Amino acid sequence: MTQVALPPGAIVADKAPPPFSILDYEGNLRPDIDPSLVPEIPDADCLRLYREFIKLRLIDDRYLKLQRQGRLGFYMQSTGEEATQLGVAYALKQSDWIYPSYREPGIAFFRGYSIHDFTNQLFGNAEDPIKGRQMPVHHSFRAGNFVSISSPVGTQIPQAVGTARAAQILKHDTVVSVFFGEGTTSPGDFHVGLNFAGVWKAPVIFVCRNNGWAISTPLALQTASPSIAHKALGYGFPGLLVDGNDILAMISATRIAAARARAGEGPTLIEALTYRRAAHSSSDDPSVYRKGKDDEVREWERRDPVARFSRYLERKGILTPAIDAQYREELTEEISAALKHVETVGVPPLISLIEDVYAQPTAQLREQLAELLTMPRQKLGHG
């Protein structure tokens, strides 16, 4: 096949470089790495991060089982994508804002969201911080500047830019980080958001978790771009291709992006290369569309973000088997306690139905509630 020659002035995308990675799969620092890019992390912080890793793993395993047993209506795992979340969480300040998608519970936890609140949200019970309004895994955590999760994909992207623009206007030292999957680079919201951010040099970090799949749709069906990171170029700011299963690389890249944002240099798009090892959600069965892809899954298991970090910490003498065992025991207990507790918690009260639809319940809503209260108790699920 002959190729049509392009004229002078043609701009063609280069092939994607290898991703920025600090740790190899055995948890060693890569020999060619520039030491100034290796983040300095105090031992205590390393252990804190490790504990968050384990928390996410234990919770994912346990809650998926609960869903399979029919005790939980719906669940979404982030197994294998922990470093992407925790790296950003660690590199930013607590006062910075997070616009999550549904696969970043680690950031909420890192910012103080409790296992109790997390669990109550999944069960949509009377102690659910969002009162049984949203599907499981769609948390809202205002105290952690962790914005309410939206089901339609991509809506968070322009909103994050709005928050970043507001920070500029209000002269707040806030960086906004927004998360989405690679599938979510297809809808218009992604492009609109990046375009505005570029124009305004907004202090925002776009974090694309490129986990290879959007439910059953593979990356190749979403884009013809050599990488997701490339897309930033069209909007006038840099894209960083990062090993999303390497927490050190994620911390380092995020720090650089945050420094740019705080210095008024504008947005950065981080493409975190990772893999959705589990099903999209508990309603999905990837064996249907990943048939014959066992090697792909195994390869990504080999790149496991938790194992890489733990080996690194063990080698540095920070993590010991005793500490690991202690964390697992404490966390297992905490999870068990939360699960035991939910059994004692009732359903959200009827009055919550009319709360929060507006800042104040309208007269019509109060009337509606009064009418509902005349219905038989049984129907209302209150005894």
Add this chain to the structure above:
Amino acid sequence: MPKMSFREALNQAMSEEMQRDPNVLLMGEEVGYYNGAYKVSQGMLARFGEKRVIDTPIAECGFVGIGVGAAMVGLRPIVELMTFNFSLVAIDQIINSAAKIHQMSAGQFKVPMVIRGAGGAAHQLGAQHSNSFEAVYCNTPGLKVVMPSTPADAKGLLKTSIRDDDPVVFIEAELLYGETGEVPEGEYLIPLGKGDIKRPGKDCTIVAYSKMVGLALQAAKELEKEGIDVEIVDPRTLRPLDEDLIFSSVRKTNRLVILQEATPHSSFGGEIAYRVQKHCFDDLDAPIERVASEDVPVPYALNLEAIVLPDVARVVAAVKRTLE
């Protein structure tokens, strides 16, 4: 007549039309290799190939617009939305383009496309995944809006919608996909704008569509025990609307209950009430009743969701109020 599920009936309608007319194609997220998020397009990629069963990126606004463009040049795209909740991302293409291009171009361009997918509340999907948007589309001249309640209606109406020269919004209740019923084989076409009596009766008319027809039938059974004989009118297409069928039923029963899953404010039921009071004012023996969802976003919690959505008890009570 063979028995089949709602999803199989839809699949048959699309497959028959694609067999019949090479210009018909199906496009949407996961419609091909995955056979559809709700398995409606099972086997269609294997049968018709990648040029006619097209997997798209996640970009409703994109692929609905692409459908509009393809329709204008002579194809007949069926665009599947994973659910109508996501139609909001494409709503400008649907309302301001698909619906209006024919009129704005004085008939020079046609947009013969079907925009179809799951709608309404299913079990515990929360505020953003449980929307009923028919009123929005019904409020748009240029669109036709279809909401079938049985597998047979689904087949007959979808085939007609695909052949229709106007854009059709075709909303399938997510919870009906597995429901089975007898479905006529082969060439079975139901005209758009023709309703159906799902149960004849004399005491009170219930107008219900989509999933709510099933609820109305359950309520009818309860009421029958008390000697109350309701007539259930299923308009099937909300726009154009078979108002004559509704009027003739109301003239017979002199009472009307409108049943809809959508929230009440500014909803489709209001349109029916307007037309009935206008044309059957002297025939009504009681105020028109309406059973709808509570006027709040649908919550996730099981107990609250159950309260919010219409149920048999409320339909029974509403019918009785018309008879008081």
